[in-house]
Amino acid sequence: MIAEDLKISSLRYSYPGQKPILQDIGLVINSGEKVGLIGPNGAGKTTLFLLITGILKPSAGQITVFEKPVKPGAFNPQVGMIFQHTADQLISPSVHEDIAFGPQNMGLGEQEINKRVKEAATLAGIQHLLERPPHQLSAGEQRLVALCGILAMQPRLLIMDEPTSDLDIRYRRRLIGILSHMEDKTLLIASHDLEFILETCSRVILLESSAICADGSPAEVMGNKTLMEKHGLEVPHSLSVSWHKHRKTIKKPGH
Amino acid sequence: MIAEDLKISSLRYSYPGQKPILQDIGLVINSGEKVGLIGPNGAGKTTLFLLITGILKPSAGQITVFEKPVKPGAFNPQVGMIFQHTADQLISPSVHEDIAFGPQNMGLGEQEINKRVKEAATLAGIQHLLERPPHQLSAGEQRLVALCGILAMQPRLLIMDEPTSDLDIRYRRRLIGILSHMEDKTLLIASHDLEFILETCSRVILLESSAICADGSPAEVMGNKTLMEKHGLEVPHSLSVSWHKHRKTIKKPGH
Amino acid sequence: MIDKGYINKTAAQSILGRWEARLKLPGLMLLIFTFAFIRDLRLLPFLVLAAALTYSFSGLSLKHLIKRMRMPGFFLVAIALILPFWSGQTILWQLGPLALRLEGLLALLVITVKFFSILILVIALFGTTTLPQMAIALRAIRIPWLITDLLLFTYRYIYQLLSDLNRMRIAARLRGFRANSFNAIKPLAFITGTMLVSSHNQSERVFQAMTLRGYGNTKQPLPIFSPIPADFILLAVYILLSALLILFQFII
Amino acid sequence: MHLPDGIITAPAIIGGYAAAAGITAFSMYKIKKQHINPRNIIPRAALLTAAFFAASLIHIPIPPVSVHLVLSGLMGVMLGWFSFPAIIVGLLLQAVMFQHGGLTTLGINACIMGVPAILAYYIFYIRKKSGQKKPLTHALLAFGASFIAVVLGALMAALLIIFATPAYLDAAAERNAVIALSIAHLPVAIIEGVFTAIVVLFLLKVKPALLECDGQ
Numbered sequence: 001m002i003a004e005d006l007k008i009s010s011l012r013y014s015y016p017g018q019k020p021i022l023q024d025i026g027l028v029i030n031s032g033e034k035v036g037l038i039g040p041n042g043a044g045k046t047t048l049f050l051l052i053t054g055i056l057k058p059s060a061g062q063i064t065v066f067e068k069p070v071k072p073g074a075f076n077p078q079v080g081m082i083f084q085h086t087a088d089q090l091i092s093p094s095v096h097e098d099i100a101f102g103p104q105n106m107g108l109g110e111q112e113i114n115k116r117v118k119e120a121a122t123l124a125g126i127q128h129l130l131e132r133p134p135h136q137l138s139a140g141e142q143r144l145v146a147l148c149g150i151l152a153m154q155p156r157l158l159i160m161d162e163p164t165s166d167l168d169i170r171y172r173r174r175l176i177g178i179l180s181h182m183e184d185k186t187l188l189i190a191s192h193d194l195e196f197i198l199e200t201c202s203r204v205i206l207l208e209s210s211a212i213c214a215d216g217s218p219a220e221v222m223g224n225k226t227l228m229e230k231h232g233l234e235v236p237h238s239l240s241v242s243w244h245k246h247r248k249t250i251k252k253p254g255h
Numbered sequence: 256m257i258a259e260d261l262k263i264s265s266l267r268y269s270y271p272g273q274k275p276i277l278q279d280i281g282l283v284i285n286s287g288e289k290v291g292l293i294g295p296n297g298a299g300k301t302t303l304f305l306l307i308t309g310i311l312k313p314s315a316g317q318i319t320v321f322e323k324p325v326k327p328g329a330f331n332p333q334v335g336m337i338f339q340h341t342a343d344q345l346i347s348p349s350v351h352e353d354i355a356f357g358p359q360n361m362g363l364g365e366q367e368i369n370k371r372v373k374e375a376a377t378l379a380g381i382q383h384l385l386e387r388p389p390h391q392l393s394a395g396e397q398r399l400v401a402l403c404g405i406l407a408m409q410p411r412l413l414i415m416d417e418p419t420s421d422l423d424i425r426y427r428r429r430l431i432g433i434l435s436h437m438e439d440k441t442l443l444i445a446s447h448d449l450e451f452i453l454e455t456c457s458r459v460i461l462l463e464s465s466a467i468c469a470d471g472s473p474a475e476v477m478g479n480k481t482l483m484e485k486h487g488l489e490v491p492h493s494l495s496v497s498w499h500k501h502r503k504t505i506k507k508p509g510h
Numbered sequence: 511m512i513d514k515g516y517i518n519k520t521a522a523q524s525i526l527g528r529w530e531a532r533l534k535l536p537g538l539m540l541l542i543f544t545f546a547f548i549r550d551l552r553l554l555p556f557l558v559l560a561a562a563l564t565y566s567f568s569g570l571s572l573k574h575l576i577k578r579m580r581m582p583g584f585f586l587v588a589i590a591l592i593l594p595f596w597s598g599q600t601i602l603w604q605l606g607p608l609a610l611r612l613e614g615l616l617a618l619l620v621i622t623v624k625f626f627s628i629l630i631l632v633i634a635l636f637g638t639t640t641l642p643q644m645a646i647a648l649r650a651i652r653i654p655w656l657i658t659d660l661l662l663f664t665y666r667y668i669y670q671l672l673s674d675l676n677r678m679r680i681a682a683r684l685r686g687f688r689a690n691s692f693n694a695i696k697p698l699a700f701i702t703g704t705m706l707v708s709s710h711n712q713s714e715r716v717f718q719a720m721t722l723r724g725y726g727n728t729k730q731p732l733p734i735f736s737p738i739p740a741d742f743i744l745l746a747v748y749i750l751l752s753a754l755l756i757l758f759q760f761i762i
Numbered sequence: 763m764h765l766p767d768g769i770i771t772a773p774a775i776i777g778g779y780a781a782a783a784g785i786t787a788f789s790m791y792k793i794k795k796q797h798i799n800p801r802n803i804i805p806r807a808a809l810l811t812a813a814f815f816a817a818s819l820i821h822i823p824i825p826p827v828s829v830h831l832v833l834s835g836l837m838g839v840m841l842g843w844f845s846f847p848a849i850i851v852g853l854l855l856q857a858v859m860f861q862h863g864g865l866t867t868l869g870i871n872a873c874i875m876g877v878p879a880i881l882a883y884y885i886f887y888i889r890k891k892s893g894q895k896k897p898l899t900h901a902l903l904a905f906g907a908s909f910i911a912v913v914l915g916a917l918m919a920a921l922l923i924i925f926a927t928p929a930y931l932d933a934a935a936e937r938n939a940v941i942a943l944s945i946a947h948l949p950v951a952i953i954e955g956v957f958t959a960i961v962v963l964f965l966l967k968v969k970p971a972l973l974e975c976d977g978q
């Protein structure tokens with residue numbers, strides 16, 4: 001049986017004193033799946049992520065991660081999240097210390113921490129930045145540092161909120177390259193950059209008006225013109241034009 | 256003869272104590288042209304805009320706007336600029352006051368100011384937001400408010416720095432719609448969103464390693480695979496796939 | 511800790527730069543306080559000498575010192591205007607009601623020398639110590655975590671907020687705003703308010719991101735304290751120097 | 763209103779540090795009572811401290827001169843008991859980054875700014891006691907809190923200059939000096955009061971939660 005990394009059932013959430021943002025959400029994500037989350041501004045994508053990570057507490061419903069219910073406020077190093085505003089995530093005076101921040105809080109030993117920092121930095125190709133202060137780096141470099149800070153905790157579920165905003169095409173490509181090497185991790189990515197979702201994900205979920213409106217393969221969901229336009233979205237160019245081209249673009253269609 | 260709205264000759268700029276960011280830049284933009292500025296992170300796009308608006312002073316060379324040399328530090332209401340981080344531009348406690356801020360500083364009368372605020376808000380379709388504090392609006396709404404704040408000053412040259420970052424597809428469309436109605440204004444837009452440039456601009460300039468590497472129609476510049484890949488860019492999908500489709504997409508090919 | 515959080519290479523490699531911060535901070539602070547307690551005119555040359563020698567151990571250039579030298583502020587200028595004319599009995603020179611007095615003039619000399627000597631020490635201390643090293647040293651001398659954590663986080667955001675503020679002012683300028691009359695107070699207050707609101711929103715996101723990486727899960731241990739003998743020798747030198755100065759000032 | 767290094771006598775320096783340490787300890791006690799987990803508000807207090815630091819570089823023009831803001835009143839209003847540690851950190855950073863202020867006088871300067879800030883907090887707090895929600899009440903209290911904070915700070919600084927420096931003047935001259943220094947600060951106090959009132963009105967409209975930083 002495939003492990004259910006994330007299971008959400010009849011989830012409801014509203015910010016204090018407001019109408020519900022999420023209503024009756026049900027969702028199962030299996031181990032190793034790469035899932036893209038799309039939907040307009042304000043659909044509740046970020047809110048859903050904050051619920052999954054236990055930062056917010058559901059108004060109703062259950063969320064289980066790795067078969068254990070999420071405890072609001074508790075620290076779970078197996079779930080890593082990269083925020084939309086990466087700069088908020090970088091708090092230490094040097095890149096090295098910043099990547100080490102998570103492992104330190106996990107109570108790991110000095111040696112293990114250094115090993116993890118090195119590994120993560122090598123994977124992202126930022127070894128040469130380790131001694132620099134993170135807030136002096138460019139937007140693209142900062143995003144890679146934030147990613148390393150999470151990877152060093154060796155999470156099994158990796159959540160990314162709008163990872164490509166502000167990135168130029170070079171860094172966007174590099175990010176796609178790094179993500180496509182993460183066979184063993186479960187990915188959950190929210191983005192307005194549909195081409196990016198198309199290149200990194202094997203499943204797409206469309207969130208709008210507080211509910212999940214569609215869930216399926218990228219071609220099924222994002223290639224469906226009626227569905228996309230109904231929700232204020234557009235079929236990505238590479239899907240609308242040639243289906244064959246797209247089959248080639250997706251890295252692991254068999255997932 | 257067509258009026259030259261912007262003329263730059265042998266412009267050089269370096270931030271104090273650093274290598275030149277811009278070197279020997281020469282450029283003429285005619286009245287009514289819609290120009291897209293592309294190039295990787297750190298190419299100097301924002302720096303060029305700050306020079307044109309007179310915020311920075313060139314290390315060498317001339318910039319003339321509407322046939323008058325730019326005076327560093329002087330205020331020219333005919334040139335409007337919308338910043339990449341829109342939030343920096345919104346400082347008043349209500350949208351109405353914020354849009355009125357520029358006209359007030361121009362010394363206009365109360366009645367004229369209110370008229371301009373209304374007109375701008377109607378054009379952008381945000382009349383219903385006039386009494387709200389701008390800081391509570393969504394990213395898309397904030398960008399429209401910033402645009403209105405500039406439009407209310409009735410500039411002839413409109414400069415936008417990365418106008419689509421953080422916007423969902425609906426607001427992006429809406430912005431394209433608004434911009435395509437500005438026949439009388441000269442537009443200068445920097446963006447990593449090449450599809451957006453393709454839909455709004457009739458001329459594209461590629462900036463990299465402190466120089467202008469290409470200048471021509473969108474199809475010529477962005478459709479040139481060798482050129483684009485040499486500068487770490489990619490040919491937009493809608494150009495790479497079908498040239499005919501693209502001809503239809505551009506609003507005013509005759510410009 | 512020079513602008514932007516870097517200390518330059520030669521400063522980091524200098525005698526002061528390599529001195530373990532947990533001993534350097536107490537050592538130099540002791541000397542700074544000793545300077546503040548000095549009143550004896552005869553000791554002034556030694557203050558200048560000690561400050562100059564310490565600075566020469568810092569690997570910082572004379573140019574750096576001159577750039578960092580601040581002109582004395584409002585209060586010092588006020589005192590410089592009051593002291594020589596109103597303090598003391600020995601009149602050196604008189605013009606109408608205005609009398610230049612010896613005691614006041616000497617007191618002003620003491621103040622000025624102390625001010626600049628301390629300033630030189632401060633520039634040497636902070637020019638060779640990064641803020642994170644400072645925070646560790648402060649924690650080691652039992653300054654409450656509230657202050658040290660606050661210090662580190664505040665420092666982390668200062669440059670960002672300064673550049674945010676700068677961008678906001680540029681944006682306002684492009685919309686014709688000129689801070690040239692008292693009316694400017696309203697937009698300036700709005701800009702400040704905007705900065706406070708956006709900082710607050712950001713702080714919420716920062717806190718969430720930190721929580722997810724286990725902030726508060728374990729107590730951050732102090733890095734291992736591994737001084738070499740030279741660290742203690744330097745400390746001893748500064749203790750001795752301070753002790754001698756105090757001895758001369760208060761006993762002899 | 764920062765007293766520099768070198769002019770203050772030894773007992774005042776020691777007294778300043780002792781007082782600052784005592785007030786910090788008491789602030790921590792108050793903060794711990796108001797917040798269940800004080801560590802959780804460090805990021806917020808730090809960002810606001812940094813924002814105040816940046817804002818203190820703003821100059822308000824009153825032609826032909828311009829004055830720069832003290833902000834002790836606004837800090838008290840927004841940070842409550844957190845304003846005292848925040849002011850210590852702000853002063854320390856100013857000394858570190860710009861060599862501005864003074865290191866031996868840090869304790870004294872913290873008291874000169876911090877005690878008025880806490881007073882401002884309690885003055886502004888009256889709005890809760892009276893249950894008034896009107897913007898005008900907020901504006902008046904903010905003005906008053908900030909005005910008094912500046913005047914009190916100037917008064918403390920003047921007294922210290924007279925009694926804790928080697929300036930030995932006769933009694934009448936001392937009294938005149940104190941009065942002169944305080945009066946010289948009146949325009950600053952008015953500007954500071956107006957500024958704080960506008961900021962408070964702004965926050966009331968845009969993000970009222972920011973005026974509730976005391977967790978009550």
Ligand SMILES: Nc1ncnc2c1ncn2[C@@H]1O[C@H](COP(=O)(O)OP(=O)(O)OP(=O)(O)O)[C@@H](O)[C@H]1O
Nearest residue numbers: 015021039040041042043044045046047048394423
């Ligand atoms: N802290 C908050 N308090 C109250 N309302 C909030 C808060 N955060 C978000 N909201 C509201 O909840 C809704 C969903 O916000 P959310 O950030 O989850 O959307 P999103 O799908 O991530 O949008 P975007 O694409 O712009 O990132 C929005 O209408 C937003 O205004």
Ligand SMILES: Nc1ncnc2c1ncn2[C@@H]1O[C@H](COP(=O)(O)OP(=O)(O)OP(=O)(O)O)[C@@H](O)[C@H]1O
Nearest residue numbers: 139270273276294295296297298299300301302303
């Ligand atoms: N105030 C400054 N002081 C020193 N260097 C700066 C400053 N602002 C920008 N730079 C540097 O100048 C270069 C050009 O920056 P600029 O912001 O103009 O690039 P850009 O093309 O707008 O990039 P992006 O696509 O990321 O917005 C960068 O290398 C940047 O680090």
Ligand SMILES: [Mg+2]
Nearest residue numbers: 045046084161
């Ligand atoms: Mg979001």
Ligand SMILES: [Mg+2]
Nearest residue numbers: 300301339416
């Ligand atoms: Mg830019």
